[in-house]
Amino acid sequence: MPELPEVETVRRELSPWLSGRIIRRAKLADADPAPKYAHLEKASQQRILQVNRRGKFLLLPLQNGAELIIHLGMTGVILARKPRRHIRVILDLSGPSQRRLYFQDPRRFGRFLVVPGGDYRTLPTLHRMGPEPLSEAFTTNHFHRALSASRAPIKSLILSQRPVAGLGNIYVDEALWAARVHPLTPARALSLRKVDKLRIAIVRILEESIAARGTTFSDYRTVGGESGGFFQQLDVYGRDGESCRRCATRLRKRVVGQRGTHFCPQCQRLPRLVKRDR
Ligand SMILES: [Zn+2]
Missing domain, CATH: 3.20.190.10 (MutM-like, N-terminal)
Structure with missing residues (x-):
């Protein structure tokens, strides 16, 4: 998508x-x-x-x-x-x-x-949409406030578009990997420091992808019928079974909120407290 x-x-x-x-x-x-x-x-x-x-x-x-x-x-x-x-x-x-x-x-x-x-x-999604990630409104404090109100898994919450606008399955997986956050981490369990890392990762990845004219996957084409070039720069999305570029552990894929989710089980650990609960 x-x-x-x-x-x-x-x-x-x-x-x-x-x-x-x-x-x-x-x-x-x-x-x-x-x-x-x-x-x-x-x-x-x-x-x-x-x-x-x-x-x-x-x-x-x-x-x-x-x-x-x-x-x-x-x-x-x-x-x-x-x-x-x-x-x-x-x-x-x-x-x-x-x-x-x-x-x-x-x-x-x-x-x-x-x-x-x-x-x-x-259009409820648009009506309740969070700030634009590439605007000044997307601050660490705002993001932290939006996340701290929810115990939903961080991945699902970002996909809802409410804490921040515009990210779907690909860029959420990429940003969580970059910030070393497990996709199932309850949103409110993220520290201010982690939230800041995640915000910075989101902004960087989106900017890099825009510069490459997006990621090409099955059906996306630009108006002229061309494809985007960010595909080669993906670190986790679609790379399950391959090695993590940071630690060489085999990347995994599992379903989170009905979406195929790619992550590194070594770099992206669930906080201990959460593990005990499960
Ligand atoms: Zn790793």
Whole structure:
């Protein structure tokens, strides 16, 4: 699933195509109208003011005060060249050059809808989303406060998007490995020092991945149909059975909150107190 670096890469690519352009027509292709594509018709005849991002969501404020919201889901891509299959939305744009963009989504988890500007009540994840990790709002103190209120496993809590926005399975696993935190550690058991390490790891990994235009995995492509280059830099994700780059222990994979989770059993220990409880 595309995470923050992949969505940010798409945003940067889309921005010159879409900012200031008028959507002549937003057309639903092979998809059910609601709720994932609710009120899409309201984007027609509207100028796109900007292309913003929040977590894994693209937010496009429109001239009439509404907001076009795009979530790529598992397999959503926005393409300038017409794909053969699985087209869900077609955007006809004003302007001299490219006139059309296609939203292709084989597995149909994506969303492409219009809401009143800033009103995300129909999108609970967005509505309750934590700070942007690459903004000044994401401080160690804020992060520590958000984590100390929960006994959920740190991995599951970060995936909820509530303590910080934008991380999915890949970047959570990478950040936890970098900070030497076991994915099952109860969030509130992390010391301020550990939380600081984890925050620094999150910021560094996301920045490096954005610089590499994201990680390529099965379905993610940029608007031009290219792939991202961060895949080679992954330290744990998808490397179960291989050696830890820090201590050479064999990396393991187990399920945490229904997600395949990669970690080093040597570098990422559960705190002793937790072990006794289990
Ligand atoms: Zn290790």
